[in-house]
Amino acid sequence: MKDQSAKTNAEFSNLADARRTPSNPAATGQPLTHYHSFFSELLSWNNPRASAIAYSSVVALIFIARYLNITRYLFKLTWITLGCTVLAEVAGKAVLGNGLATQMRPRKYYTVPRETLDALIGDVHELVNFFVIEAQRILFAENVPASAAAAIGAFISYYLIKIVPAWGLALIGTTVLFFAPLVYTTNQELIDHYLKQSSDIVNSQTEQIKQVASKHTSQATEITKQYMGDYTQKAQQMLHVGGSASSEPTTQPIREADFPDAPKQNFGAEKLHETGVKQPVAI
16 A cells, blocks of 8 residues: 555656646747646656546546535535634633634734745646647647547537537546547557558548549640630631721722713814804905
């Protein structure tokens, strides 16, 4: 028992020591938080006892939130505690002349040191930034497998939410989050082999689709060029015929045969004969 307890404490110490800022920054060059290293170490099951206890704790909290009315029990605990202290104080003053709560009161009330509060605020700040950075890394596909897994999980949850309550989805998500890395690390060689085969099949099919698409595109381009050439040639012929017809004269050339023959008689003698004018007689 002591040996197992020592091993558990050692694993929790290793998990706490893993809270260091990773050396590899994000794709934008920003440094990551120390919670990236912490959760990576926790979900990798390098410390199996610590990971199992963390998973059990999260599952227990889910069931407690589901089946126990925590708020109601907190109010109950509060009124019982305050009632006991008030009764002890009143009874002590009535019987002993000095309240029992007064005697149990500490000489100095406990306060939270500033260093502790600063450390707590710093941890909360780092934890919030962890979720904010990871959400953006998943959204902008910095790690494609992680983004694909998140998309598949959201797709499945979209349909499961119709039949599974919220606490059930939380339980399923926690189980997948903890045990998916364990299954992968246990069967990494086999899973990588099938993933490589799937990737090769997808790449070959993609290459075939590209070749077929390129072939059909080239054929369509050639046919389009042929039709465009034919239409261009016909248009040029029509324009050439129209220009030739418009350049021809609209009237026929004047020829000599189109005019009547000129008269060959003496115009002056004919006119005197017609008017009856006689020529003067010479004396």
